Amino acid sequence: MMDTETALAQGSNVVAPWTVVTQTPEQGRLDVVVRPTDLLPAVRALTEAHWGYLSAITGLDVPGAGQPTPEEKQWERLDGVPEHAGTVPMGGFEVLYHFCHGAAVLTLRVRLPRTQAAVVSICSVIPTATVFERELIEMLGIEVTETPNSDHLLLPDDWPSGVYPLRKEFHAPDAGSAAGEQGGSHQ
Amino acid sequence: MIQNPKPQKFIVPIGPQHPALKEPGHFEFTVDGEIVTSVAIRLGYVHRGIEKAAEERNYVQDLYLLERVCGICSHIHATAYALGVEKLAGITVPPRAQAIRELVAELERVHSHLLWLGVAAHEAGFDTLFMYSWRDRETVMDILERLSGNRVNYSANVLGGVKFNVDAAQADAIRRGMDFLEERTHHYYNIVTAEETFLRRTRGVGTMSADQAEALGTLGPTARASGVQRDLRIDSPYAAYTEFPVQIVTASAGDLEARFVVHVNELFESYRVIRVILDNFPPGEIEVRMPRRIPEGETISRVEAPRGELFYFIKSNGTDQPERIKIRTPSLSNWASVSATAPGHKLADMPMILVGIDPCFSCSDRSVSILPHDRQSKLWTWEDLRQYGIEYYR
Numbered sequence: 001m002m003d004t005e006t007a008l009a010q011g012s013n014v015v016a017p018w019t020v021v022t023q024t025p026e027q028g029r030l031d032v033v034v035r036p037t038d039l040l041p042a043v044r045a046l047t048e049a050h051w052g053y054l055s056a057i058t059g060l061d062v063p064g065a066g067q068p069t070p071e072e073k074q075w076e077r078l079d080g081v082p083e084h085a086g087t088v089p090m091g092g093f094e095v096l097y098h099f100c101h102g103a104a105v106l107t108l109r110v111r112l113p114r115t116q117a118a119v120v121s122i123c124s125v126i127p128t129a130t131v132f133e134r135e136l137i138e139m140l141g142i143e144v145t146e147t148p149n150s151d152h153l154l155l156p157d158d159w160p161s162g163v164y165p166l167r168k169e170f171h172a173p174d175a176g177s178a179a180g181e182q183g184g185s186h187q
Numbered sequence: 188m189i190q191n192p193k194p195q196k197f198i199v200p201i202g203p204q205h206p207a208l209k210e211p212g213h214f215e216f217t218v219d220g221e222i223v224t225s226v227a228i229r230l231g232y233v234h235r236g237i238e239k240a241a242e243e244r245n246y247v248q249d250l251y252l253l254e255r256v257c258g259i260c261s262h263i264h265a266t267a268y269a270l271g272v273e274k275l276a277g278i279t280v281p282p283r284a285q286a287i288r289e290l291v292a293e294l295e296r297v298h299s300h301l302l303w304l305g306v307a308a309h310e311a312g313f314d315t316l317f318m319y320s321w322r323d324r325e326t327v328m329d330i331l332e333r334l335s336g337n338r339v340n341y342s343a344n345v346l347g348g349v350k351f352n353v354d355a356a357q358a359d360a361i362r363r364g365m366d367f368l369e370e371r372t373h374h375y376y377n378i379v380t381a382e383e384t385f386l387r388r389t390r391g392v393g394t395m396s397a398d399q400a401e402a403l404g405t406l407g408p409t410a411r412a413s414g415v416q417r418d419l420r421i422d423s424p425y426a427a428y429t430e431f432p433v434q435i436v437t438a439s440a441g442d443l444e445a446r447f448v449v450h451v452n453e454l455f456e457s458y459r460v461i462r463v464i465l466d467n468f469p470p471g472e473i474e475v476r477m478p479r480r481i482p483e484g485e486t487i488s489r490v491e492a493p494r495g496e497l498f499y500f501i502k503s504n505g506t507d508q509p510e511r512i513k514i515r516t517p518s519l520s521n522w523a524s525v526s527a528t529a530p531g532h533k534l535a536d537m538p539m540i541l542v543g544i545d546p547c548f549s550c551s552d553r554s555v556s557i558l559p560h561d562r563q564s565k566l567w568t569w570e571d572l573r574q575y576g577i578e579y580y581r
Binding site for chain 2: 004025026028029050053054055056058059060061096098100102103105107126127128131132139151152153154155156165166170171172
């Protein structure tokens with residue numbers, strides 16, 4: 001197995017044509033921001049280069065209300081980039097595709113505005129991504145276009161439509177009692 | 188009888204509940220006669236919204252919450268979480284605490300693998316092996332209880348270290364337990380590699396090549412049984428795995444027999460490393476103080492659970508509550524291997540193929556209904572399907 005830094009450098013080269021910006025959040029990791037439209041070619045390039053395996057897809061709800069979050073400030077700096085690189089000045093979603101290769105983790109980050117929360121399915125390249133995409137759809141309400149199966153994976157069949165539990169505005173019905181234990185309310 | 192019946196495909200639903208095992212799931216096997224042609228999976232019957240709940244609690248509360256994601260590999264969940272939060276906080280945990288984490292993780296692997304061995308034997312109709320392996324598993328359960336006070340949620344971790352120390356008397360008890368289990372495991376190795384009737388259920392069944400396993404993102408013993416060199420304890424050592432390394436255990440055949448061989452050989456490796464830890468315990472503290480508020484940041488914490496890579500993504504926002512915790516358990520990744528290997532096999536092989544990936548037993552389900560040619564449905568329980576598999580191979 002090649003060492004972690006070599007693996008990351010190699011992965012970085014593979015996705016270079018679609019890279020907007022890269023970050024190294026911690027040792028052994030590389031975060032690569034790509035535009036939503038470039039996601040599929042970047043994933044295909046990693047897969048065809050046999051660079052590791054898709055370990056997980058994380059969806060993040062990034063609230064935009066109030067003061068700009070540090071993420072938003074960071075994203076604003078991308079404003080000079082053509083097509084705004086999927087920046088979300090008013091908050092939105094971020095979808096993280098974590099590829100693992102030994103100890104190395106390369107994360108493709110796609111930023112989606114709240115008004116246009118849609119990302120293309122990567123199942124045409126990695127069929128096993130379907131479970132992660134189904135989770136993304138039902139938990140965060142992010143539309144995954146061309147995904148082979150958008151049925152509920154985890155939520156009950158009778159779960160109300162348009163209610164997405166991992167969005168920040170959603171509060172579980174029993175969250176009040178949990179907050180009560182801490183002597184405060186989240187509402 | 189109908190003249191010239193046209194070949195039809197039937198969907199055999201299995202699931203969603205099984206009272207004795209841990210994680211219910213629902214599977215729909217499409218069968219063409221006896222042969223399975225495709226598999227669909229529906230999860231979520233025990234979905235408890237833990238990721239959301241974690242966002243609404245503080246870091247200390249989350250430790251106890253996340254330890255309850257899984258009733259079998261509880262310690263590894265807490266370890267992945269604690270390692271991640273400690274990384275975000277910039278805290279270095281004392282070596283002795285890390286060694287205790289590894290010790291408990293390996294004891295947990297022993298109990299998990301023995302549990303799997305028993306359940307897999309049961310699904311094959313080999314209940315004697317099931318009874319013996321579960322009886323022997325009590326040895327490690329007693330050790331864990333003696334260490335922590337609990338058989339299942341040992342709660343070994345705290346943020347910044349571990350909760351309990353291991354004294355000389357406990358170390359001796361663990362050594363005795365490992366000696367006993369090692370002797371028993373030799374016996375199990377002989378059974379799973381030489382017992383003819385058992386091999387008829389495992390050899391050449393559910394075969395997955397290394398390329399397939401790689402492409403499917405298969406993890407843990409399931410991947411290693413196909414010859415994939417993938418073990419985070421070696422690839423990306425955490426806790427004390429740098430000081431107390433383990434050897435990777437692989438097999439090449441990729442069938443169910445290979446998965447048995449890998450599980451059993453991993454037991455030997457766990458016994459060995461447990462003894463090494465006990466003989467070379469680093470002295471010193473077992474806990475450091477953690478801040479209540481965790482500085483803003485993002486981290487990924489990956490550990491090798493008994494079933495494969497467990498993935499935690501933790502995003503902090505500077506408060507005492509996390510912004511987001513994403514958990515990807517190894518079983519979720521390994522379901523894909525069921526979908527890939529089941530087609531082409533007989534319905535009678537399904538219990539073994541499902542159990543072969545050591546899922547959190549979502550597969551072992553309550554009722555199966557089969558729609559025969561005359562379209563009258565017949566209801567089967569999971570027990571019926573298991574019996575069907577056993578009778579089929581009798």
